[in-house]
Amino acid sequence: MISKKIILTGSFGVGKTSLFNQFIYNRFDDKYLTTIGVKVNKKVIEIDGKELSLLIWDIAGEVSQDKVPNSYFLGASGIVFVFDLTRPSTYKNIANEIKYLQEIGDPNSIIKVVANKSDLVDEEKINEVAAEIQRPWDVITSAKTGENVQELFRELGRELIDAAE
Amino acid sequence: MRDSKPQVDSHQPLDRLREILLSEDREALQRIEQILENREALSERVSPIVEEHLEFLRQNFPKEFREVVDRQIDVKLKDSQDEILNVIYPVLGRMIRKYITHQFQMLKENIDRQIKKTFSRQGIFGIFRRRKSSEEILSEADPMHIEEVYLIQRDSGLLLGIASQQQTMDQDAVAGMFTAIKAFVEDAFRREQEELASIEYENYKIFIQNFPAYYLAVAISGSVSAKEKDQLASRLLRFAEEEVLQLPSEVTDTVRTGFSQKLEHWFFTDKT
Numbered sequence: 001m002i003s004k005k006i007i008l009t010g011s012f013g014v015g016k017t018s019l020f021n022q023f024i025y026n027r028f029d030d031k032y033l034t035t036i037g038v039k040v041n042k043k044v045i046e047i048d049g050k051e052l053s054l055l056i057w058d059i060a061g062e063v064s065q066d067k068v069p070n071s072y073f074l075g076a077s078g079i080v081f082v083f084d085l086t087r088p089s090t091y092k093n094i095a096n097e098i099k100y101l102q103e104i105g106d107p108n109s110i111i112k113v114v115a116n117k118s119d120l121v122d123e124e125k126i127n128e129v130a131a132e133i134q135r136p137w138d139v140i141t142s143a144k145t146g147e148n149v150q151e152l153f154r155e156l157g158r159e160l161i162d163a164a165e
Numbered sequence: 166m167r168d169s170k171p172q173v174d175s176h177q178p179l180d181r182l183r184e185i186l187l188s189e190d191r192e193a194l195q196r197i198e199q200i201l202e203n204r205e206a207l208s209e210r211v212s213p214i215v216e217e218h219l220e221f222l223r224q225n226f227p228k229e230f231r232e233v234v235d236r237q238i239d240v241k242l243k244d245s246q247d248e249i250l251n252v253i254y255p256v257l258g259r260m261i262r263k264y265i266t267h268q269f270q271m272l273k274e275n276i277d278r279q280i281k282k283t284f285s286r287q288g289i290f291g292i293f294r295r296r297k298s299s300e301e302i303l304s305e306a307d308p309m310h311i312e313e314v315y316l317i318q319r320d321s322g323l324l325l326g327i328a329s330q331q332q333t334m335d336q337d338a339v340a341g342m343f344t345a346i347k348a349f350v351e352d353a354f355r356r357e358q359e360e361l362a363s364i365e366y367e368n369y370k371i372f373i374q375n376f377p378a379y380y381l382a383v384a385i386s387g388s389v390s391a392k393e394k395d396q397l398a399s400r401l402l403r404f405a406e407e408e409v410l411q412l413p414s415e416v417t418d419t420v421r422t423g424f425s426q427k428l429e430h431w432f433f434t435d436k437t
Contacts, residue, residue, distance in 0.1 A: 001417065002415050003417075042341075055338075069349065
């Protein structure tokens with residue numbers, strides 16, 4: 001079994017902690033409690049018979065990524081950038097945010113862009129966001145319903161295993 | 166009528182001439198071949214020349230090749246900075262610690278000598294019998310006890326090894342949180358050259374020994390005197406020096422088991 005560090009980042013209130021809880025504990029809580037500092041937890045997943053231990057850092061959301069301490073990103077094999085489909089302010093500057101993450105993160109780290117809160121928008125709204133966003137998302141999720149949450153981390157895990165081999 | 170003139174081979178005079186002209190060369194060539202094929206004969210001829218060159222190299226190597234060697238060393242040092250740092254860091258740490266301890270010991274002896282001298286003049290004897298310090302009394306009443314030792318990759322916070330005498334919560338998460346706290350504190354106070362060295366709450370302390378690519382975190386209960394703290398730091402440095410020579414690129418179960426056994430041996434068996 002190999003271990004990998006994953007960072008969950010993005011603006012405040014986009015649902016990082018909800019994704020974290022949904023993935024680790026399969027649960028969702030409607031109450032919003034802002035994350036202070038960092039919360040770290042682990043989940044072991046199995047991909048094609050190989051075990052992978054994912055150490056997930058759920059970090060406090062910031063309006064801009066340059067406000068997050070750079071040291072949090074050190075040694076991270078994967079970075080999950082989450083935005084909220086219902087709040088344009090969380091994705092309007094996405095190209096610069098991703099560029100910044102590529103600069104400060106490990107050059108080999110895999111970045112996934114996640115469009116969260118799909119349960120709150122309809123097809124029309126999703127198409128609207130897709131048309132205006134500067135960088136396409138990798139996966140669309142709902143931490144509330146659990147849609148694509150396990151798939152997001154499994155896909156990331158698969159890519160991490162491939163990269164390690 | 167048939168021609169009775171004898172047939173003369175037109176090549177004969179040429180062969181003869183070649184034999185006359187080349188016989189000496191052929192003999193010389195044969196001698197060379199014999200030398201080349203005979204190892205002893207060859208060695209007899211070549212060894213003095215090789216020896217002469219070796220001697221020249223011995224005498225002139227620094228002068229002739231210094232620049233090239235220096236350049237190679239520079240490149241190698243530059244490429245292996247992290248590895249070199251990992252190896253020398255514990256050694257340097259021990260040397261600095263030893264030096265500081267020695268200096269403090271000297272200072273203490275000086276003070277003791279001065280006190281003795283000062284008060285002996287006044288004829289006050291007996292009242293300065295050595296008394297235990299409050300730290301020593303505390304340490305005896307509530308002795309220091311190592312609860313857990315973590316070896317953690319510095320940047321990622323991934324757990325490389327653990328030795329524990331108690332069952333705590335998920336040790337991977339603990340290692341990650343230690344790293345997050347360290348990163349937060351170091352970043353919050355913007356002390357680039359300084360690092361978090363301990364975390365304390367009530368009677369529980371986490372003592373941190375930092376190295377370039379990893380750190381050791383020791384959870385301790387009880388009272389810790391300065392002397393015990395110093396002894397623990399020395400042991401951590403020795404552990405790093407002897408057991409953590411190189412870190413693997415991937416953190417696997419095998420890596421973790423190996424380091425965990427070493428930590429167990431160093432901190433929970435009789436190794437001193």
